Amino acid sequence: MGKGLSAVTKVQQQVEKSYIQAKETYAKWGVDTDQVLEKLANIAISIHCWQGDDVSGFEGAEELTGGIQVTGNYPGRARTPDELRQDLEKALSLIPGKHKVNIHAIYAETKGEKVERDELEPRHFQNWVDWAKELGIGLDFNPTFFSHPLSDDGFTLSHADPKIRQYWIDHGKASRRIAEYFGKELGITSVNNVWIPDGYKDIPVDRYSPRQRLNEALNEVFSEQLSAEYVLDAVESKLFGIGSESYVVGSNEFYLAYAVKNNVLLCLDAGHFHPTEVISNKISAALTFLDQILLHVSRPVRWDSDHVVILDDETQAIMEEIVRGDFLERVHIALDFFDASINRVAAWVIGTRNAQKALLKALLEPTEQLKTMELEKDYTSRLAILEELKTYPWGAVWDYFCLQQGVPVKERWLDVVKQYEKDVLLKRG
Ligand code: RNT
Numbered sequence: 001m002g003k004g005l006s007a008v009t010k011v012q013q014q015v016e017k018s019y020i021q022a023k024e025t026y027a028k029w030g031v032d033t034d035q036v037l038e039k040l041a042n043i044a045i046s047i048h049c050w051q052g053d054d055v056s057g058f059e060g061a062e063e064l065t066g067g068i069q070v071t072g073n074y075p076g077r078a079r080t081p082d083e084l085r086q087d088l089e090k091a092l093s094l095i096p097g098k099h100k101v102n103i104h105a106i107y108a109e110t111k112g113e114k115v116e117r118d119e120l121e122p123r124h125f126q127n128w129v130d131w132a133k134e135l136g137i138g139l140d141f142n143p144t145f146f147s148h149p150l151s152d153d154g155f156t157l158s159h160a161d162p163k164i165r166q167y168w169i170d171h172g173k174a175s176r177r178i179a180e181y182f183g184k185e186l187g188i189t190s191v192n193n194v195w196i197p198d199g200y201k202d203i204p205v206d207r208y209s210p211r212q213r214l215n216e217a218l219n220e221v222f223s224e225q226l227s228a229e230y231v232l233d234a235v236e237s238k239l240f241g242i243g244s245e246s247y248v249v250g251s252n253e254f255y256l257a258y259a260v261k262n263n264v265l266l267c268l269d270a271g272h273f274h275p276t277e278v279i280s281n282k283i284s285a286a287l288t289f290l291d292q293i294l295l296h297v298s299r300p301v302r303w304d305s306d307h308v309v310i311l312d313d314e315t316q317a318i319m320e321e322i323v324r325g326d327f328l329e330r331v332h333i334a335l336d337f338f339d340a341s342i343n344r345v346a347a348w349v350i351g352t353r354n355a356q357k358a359l360l361k362a363l364l365e366p367t368e369q370l371k372t373m374e375l376e377k378d379y380t381s382r383l384a385i386l387e388e389l390k391t392y393p394w395g396a397v398w399d400y401f402c403l404q405q406g407v408p409v410k411e412r413w414l415d416v417v418k419q420y421e422k423d424v425l426l427k428r429g
């Protein structure tokens with residue numbers, strides 16, 4: 001038999017063989033795995049750049065404020081735009097499919113010049129645009145309402161001081177123009193998401209006035225008519241933050257009502273609710289009244305801790321809701337986590353691949369048959385089949401997808417990350 005097959009070819013053959021078997025298994029339920037993989041390949045997940053540098057940005061900020069927190073001091077944090085993009089590229093090369101990259105205003109490149117956030121312009125993000133063009137991917141955007149002297153007392157768009165409020169309104173406006181530029185230049189709609197940290201540590205006396213101010217400030221931010229082909233606006237609610245434990249101005253009720261009234265997207269972050277409250281159960285409610293929503297897929301551990309997304313029940317439930325409701329065109333899936341205690345490139349790869357695995361499992365479900373069982377009140381079959389499907393060979397379909405998309409199968413991506421750590425990350429000092 002001579003030298004035999006190379007290790008790579010053997011893996012390929014094994015993956016292909018297992019896929020053919022899995023394909024047959026799913027075909028019995030009328031599920032076409034080839035079609036499923038085509039669908040999966042077209043779902044762009046918005047990958048947040050801020051996992052790569054612990055939400056530092058390039059303004060030279062000493063501190064992350066706004067009641068969010070990054071813990072850990074794993075070596076290799078990206079310190080410059082080029083390092084961050086290099087790391088992102090490494091991660092993207094290990095994630096199947098084509099995705100988007102999500103950036104924040106603090107990732108502007110101003111060539112050493114001090115540019116206030118209310119004066120940011122598309123040109124300050126030209127390097128990001130050129131880079132995204134080269135990769136053929138879209139960019140999403142977020143105005144940054146934290147880590148800034150004018151947000152230090154915990155208020156921005158709802159600030160009682162009109163001058164400070166105006167600064168943040170102008171930052172919001174500037175951000176929309178930047179996102180619009182992304183949409184135009186890249187030919188892929190950019191989602192511009194507004195999250196503000198505003199709130200009180202202790203019990204407020206006046207909960208109403210800050211909300212009235214926020215409402216008016218948002219109206220100003222969104223007053224300029226921009227084409228939805230280029231930019232979509234979103235507002236992100238939150239229950240509490242570090243330092244805003246008692247009251248957050250932009251609560252869920254506030255933004256749900258605001259989004260419905262003003263036809264903007266609602267952003268649901270998995271970590272922004274009471275511990276037993278889940279966003280998977282909110283998607284269908286929001287989409288009854290809204291055209292589109294944005295998700296921040298994250299993993300809260302006891303609090304809004306922004307742990308790396310794993311393949312847990314809630315991530316699965318989120319993707320099931322999107323697929324079962326036929327909401328893929330109406331839900332923008334973004335990631336939002338930041339863990340500095342592990343390799344940051346690995347964090348992106350783990351989190352994104354897990355979101356995709358959950359999507360794949362959902363896409364492999366015989367949804368129509370399950371809906372029929374439900375309508376016929378055959379809850380026995382519904383539960384039985386849902387449970388049996390959990391051990392169906394979706395892993396073989398996943399492996400085949402990775403092979404098809406030219407990224408490492410199973411944990412082989414980890415070797416690449418470890419090598420990159422040695423060659424690049426550890427040399428950053
Ligand atoms: C904070 C929000 C917000 C941020 C990013 C950095 O609680 O989740 O989305 O995580 O904008």
Ligand code: ZN
Pocket residue numbers: 195236269296336
């Ligand atoms: Zn978020």
